[in-house]
Amino acid sequence: MTADAELLARRQAALAPGYQLFYDDPVHLVRGSGVWVEDAEGARLLDCYNNVPSVGHGHPRVVSALTTQAQRLNTHTRYLHETVVDLAERLGALLPGDLGVCFFVCTGTEANDLAVEIARVVTGRQGVVVSEHSYHGNSALVRLLSTDGYPAADRPPWLGVVEPPNTYRGPIRGADAGAPYADLVRVELERMAAREHAPAAWLVDTSWDSNGVLIAPDDYVERSARTVRGAGGLVIADEVQAGYCRLGVNFWGHENYRLVPDIVTLGKPMGAGHPVGAVVTTPAIAAAFAEQRSYFNTFGGNPVSAAVALAVLDVIEDEALLAHCADVGDHLGGGLLRLAERHDVIGNVQGSGLFWGLDLVTDRTTRDPIAYADARRLVTDCRQGGVLVGLTGRYSNVLKIRPPLVFERAHADHLLGVLDAALASFEPRGGGVGRTPGAEW
Numbered sequence: 334m335t336a337d338a339e340l341l342a343r344r345q346a347a348l349a350p351g352y353q354l355f356y357d358d359p360v361h362l363v364r365g366s367g368v369w370v371e372d373a374e375g376a377r378l379l380d381c382y383n384n385v386p387s388v389g390h391g392h393p394r395v396v397s398a399l400t401t402q403a404q405r406l407n408t409h410t411r412y413l414h415e416t417v418v419d420l421a422e423r424l425g426a427l428l429p430g431d432l433g434v435c436f437f438v439c440t441g442t443e444a445n446d447l448a449v450e451i452a453r454v455v456t457g458r459q460g461v462v463v464s465e466h467s468y469h470g471n472s473a474l475v476r477l478l479s480t481d482g483y484p485a486a487d488r489p490p491w492l493g494v495v496e497p498p499n500t501y502r503g504p505i506r507g508a509d510a511g512a513p514y515a516d517l518v519r520v521e522l523e524r525m526a527a528r529e530h531a532p533a534a535w536l537v538d539t540s541w542d543s544n545g546v547l548i549a550p551d552d553y554v555e556r557s558a559r560t561v562r563g564a565g566g567l568v569i570a571d572e573v574q575a576g577y578c579r580l581g582v583n584f585w586g587h588e589n590y591r592l593v594p595d596i597v598t599l600g601k602p603m604g605a606g607h608p609v610g611a612v613v614t615t616p617a618i619a620a621a622f623a624e625q626r627s628y629f630n631t632f633g634g635n636p637v638s639a640a641v642a643l644a645v646l647d648v649i650e651d652e653a654l655l656a657h658c659a660d661v662g663d664h665l666g667g668g669l670l671r672l673a674e675r676h677d678v679i680g681n682v683q684g685s686g687l688f689w690g691l692d693l694v695t696d697r698t699t700r701d702p703i704a705y706a707d708a709r710r711l712v713t714d715c716r717q718g719g720v721l722v723g724l725t726g727r728y729s730n731v732l733k734i735r736p737p738l739v740f741e742r743a744h745a746d747h748l749l750g751v752l753d754a755a756l757a758s759f760e761p762r763g764g765g766v767g768r769t770p771g772a773e774w
């Protein structure tokens with residue numbers, strides 16, 4: 334038995350079976366630096382998948398902030414400490430409108446759970462609208478808002494589900510699709526009313542990651558937000574994926590659509606690998622919530638996490654990562670479009686900045702998605718070529734590219750070369766479309 338096979342057997346015995354691994358032959362990573370990770374045999378892989386190490390694996394300034402604060406003190410938010418206040422002020426300064434009052438948590442799930450709780454308490458309603466095939470986390474509440482993970486028949490009556498604005502593959506296509514997609518929100522609110530529920534919130538990820546990384550028609554978000562607010566609901570922007578410069582246009586995804594949300598939720602990239610998340614809202618909403626509820630989270634906002642989150646913001650600012658992401662993103666996007674000219678399997682190139690999806694099809698006219706098994710094989714071929722990418726989308730046929738923000742043009746060229754070779758030898762075998770809920774991609 335090889336060392337990896339032995340570790341796999343131990344893992345399978347000791348970890349719950351629901352913990353899935355990427356790849357049939359799992360990758361055993363032992364270290365990472367910048368955009369590179371190294372496996373147990375010393376092979377270097379270009380990380381084109383992980384947004385959690387947002388400013389790169391093991392960024393020295395983040396590591397230094399973490400170790401310095403861990404050596405000095407770590408407690409919780411029931412004592413006065415500068416770092417957590419500094420962090421709240423920094424986030425408030427980055428956000429539009431009067432979004433500036435923070436709750437700190439440890440994960441995106443916790444952030445969304447609390448945000449929905451706030452919306453419900455403040456509005457006195459229960460209804461929540463999300464996109465079809467959304468993913469927002471996995472607590473008992475948020476799992477129900479993650480419509481990619483369970484059968485539609487099990488949806489609670491307070492849940493409204495709308496088609497995401499997919500102008501390539503969705504039911505409404507083309508440039509003028511903003512108004513008709515937003516109208517689906519209005520229709521869903523009517524259906525919700527018929528089930529005797531009114532909206533507390535619309536929860537939206539403005540990268541629509543789980544739907545294949547979408548750019549919405551320009552007016553979709555504004556129109557939908559107006560509809561939800563007109564019906565008395567709040568707008569929650571889930572920035573776990575779209576935030577922190579990822580889309581290369583603005584710091585936040587919602588800014589791309591001129592939306593000023595009522596509540597913003599943060600997670601993954603905020604700590605560059607350290608578990609820290611946040612809910613940011615307005616003083617008025619926070620005060621209304623505080624009239625009925627208090628909130629405490631043992632680890633959320635502890636001095637070490639706050640120091641790490643501050644270091645991440647410093648790095649983004651000092652290394653000008655927003656402009657960097659826009660520049661490298663344009664370069665990468667141009668390269669992906671050129672690949673699409675040569676490989677018919679690429680039906681559409683969608684995304685921006687350092688977040689791209691290649692919607693892979695069996696036929697460009699019918700836009701039928703390639704089989705899940707074929708998509709997996711392509712991802713595995715990229716891994717053999719030394720590049721980590723993933724899959725997303727309702728049919729798991731969208732190749733997902735989402736590297737750390739410190740990805741350079743030369744890394745993009747390397748990725749494009751590996752992808753080109755993998756696509757050149759790609760031979761679809763067909764089979765089932767889409768993954769089963771809970772599968773690893």
Ligand SMILES: Cc1ncc(COP(=O)(O)O)c(C=O)c1O
Pocket residue numbers: 439440441442443445468469470471538542571573574600601
């Ligand atoms: C858009 C979005 N929101 C929330 C979450 C949940 O975050 P976490 O895994 O930190 O709970 C995820 C995780 O993938 C996500 O993609």
